[in-house]
Amino acid sequence: AQSVTQLGSHVSVSEGALVLLRCNYSSSVPPYLFWYVQYPNQGLQLLLKYTSAATLVKGINGFEAEFKKSETSFHLTKPSAHMSDAAEYFCAVSSGSGGSNYKLTFGKGTLLTVNP
Amino acid sequence: KAGVTQTPRYLIKTRGQQVTLSCSPISGHRSVSWYQQTPGQGLQFLFEYFSETQRNKGNFPGRFSGRQFSNSRSEMNVSTLELGDSALYLCASSSRTGGAGYGYTFGSGTRLTVV
Numbered sequence: 020a021q022s023v024t025q026l027g028s029h030v031s032v033s034e035g036a037l038v039l040l041r042c043n044y045s046s047s048v049p050p051y052l053f054w055y056v057q058y059p060n061q062g063l064q065l066l067l068k069y070t071s072a073a074t075l076v077k078g079i080n081g082f083e084a085e086f087k088k089s090e091t092s093f094h095l096t097k098p099s100a101h102m103s104d105a106a107e108y109f110c111a112v113s114s115g116s117g118g119s120n121y122k123l124t125f126g127k128g129t130l131l132t133v134n135p
Numbered sequence: 136k137a138g139v140t141q142t143p144r145y146l147i148k149t150r151g152q153q154v155t156l157s158c159s160p161i162s163g164h165r166s167v168s169w170y171q172q173t174p175g176q177g178l179q180f181l182f183e184y185f186s187e188t189q190r191n192k193g194n195f196p197g198r199f200s201g202r203q204f205s206n207s208r209s210e211m212n213v214s215t216l217e218l219g220d221s222a223l224y225l226c227a228s229s230s231r232t233g234g235a236g237y238g239y240t241f242g243s244g245t246r247l248t249v250v
Contacts, residue, residue, distance in 0.1 A: 053238070062139075062225055062241040109178065121191045122168065123227075123239065125178035 021046045021112045025126035033134050038097040040129045042084075042110030045091065050114040052093045053123065054084055057107045066108075069093060080104070105133045137162065139228050139242035147248045153214040156245045160207050160228030167209040168239065169201060172223040181224075184209055216249045223247075 026041040044050055051070050055063040067078025074086040084095045093110060107130050111123040140159040148154050160167050169181040180193040184203035201211040207228075213220055223246050227239040 055241075060246075062141075062243040063227075065238060065240065068238050111178075121166070121183040121185070122180040122193070123170075123178075124180070127177050 021050065021114050021124045023110050023112050023124055023126035025108075025110050025129050027129055028127060029130045029132070031132040031134060032100045034102055035099050038082075038095070038100045038104065038131065040095040040108050040110075040131065042093045042095065042126060043091050044093060044110070044112045046112055046114040048114050050112045052084075052086060053111040053113075054078065054082070054093075054095050055109045055111060055125075057109065057128075059106075063109065066095070100131075100133045102133050102135065105131055107131070139226055139240055141224075141226050141242035141245050143245060144243065145246045145248075147250060148216050150216055150218060150249055152216050153212060154216060154247060155210050155212045156224055156226075156247070158209045158211075158226030158228075158242060160209070160226075161230075161240055164228035164230050164240075165207050166229040167203055167207060168227045168229070169209070169211050170225045170227065171195075172225060172244070173221070178225070181211065213247075218249050221247060221249045 022045040024043045053068045054066040057063050066082050067076045069076050069086045077083045082097045107128045109128045110126040113123050142157045166185045168183040170178050172178045182201050183191045187203045198214045203209045223244045225241050225244045227241045229237045229239050
């Protein structure tokens with residue numbers, strides 16, 4: 020079975036400050052890990068994904084995430100927050116073979132607020 | 136290239152009715168998945184299709200069904216609508232044989248309101 024825990028349903032940062040959104044996963048086999056962003060009244064946009072290559076993954080809009088197997092974590096960071104980063108962020112995992120490989124299990128999401 | 140297209144964007148239905156939602160994947164993508172998003176339950180997997188075959192199904196009642204056509208377009212149907220079915224329904228497509236390693240591209244969703 021696979022699961023995702025996002026610590027903090029709401030994170031607030033100042034513009035220009037570091038963004039850190041936490042994600043821990045549970046998987047019995049090596050996982051694929053994803054971060055998605057959702058703006059109001061829109062679908063999900065892929066920020067980045069980990070697929071067992073480099074453990075530090077760079078994504079769009081200056082975001083990156085590091086896969087740490089020993090900590091079962093995949094935290095999302097951005098050095099300097101911009102007002103346009105305000106949105107809801109979802110961590111997701113997919114693992115296993117067969118049917119399990121064809122679905123994403125999402126965390127509950129973290130709403131990021133950026134203050135001027 | 137065009138993204139994942141979902142129609143309609145908004146729907147209002149009455150309890151007891153049925154509804155059909157449509158999803159056109161990115162050209163060349165053969166895997167289509169459906170997810171339900173609600174404030175209480177978050178994002179939950181409904182089902183996944185590849186080459187007209189359902190490969191995986193989430194934990195939803197039989198009122199929720201889907202299908203995929205030979206051109207990879209997909210529809211999902213919800214019969215006997217309940218108030219709790221009000222949600223954003225998201226479709227995602229994946230390339231080639233699908234699977235998580237290829238990533239998923241999501242559409243903008245269909246907002247279903249049941250009254």
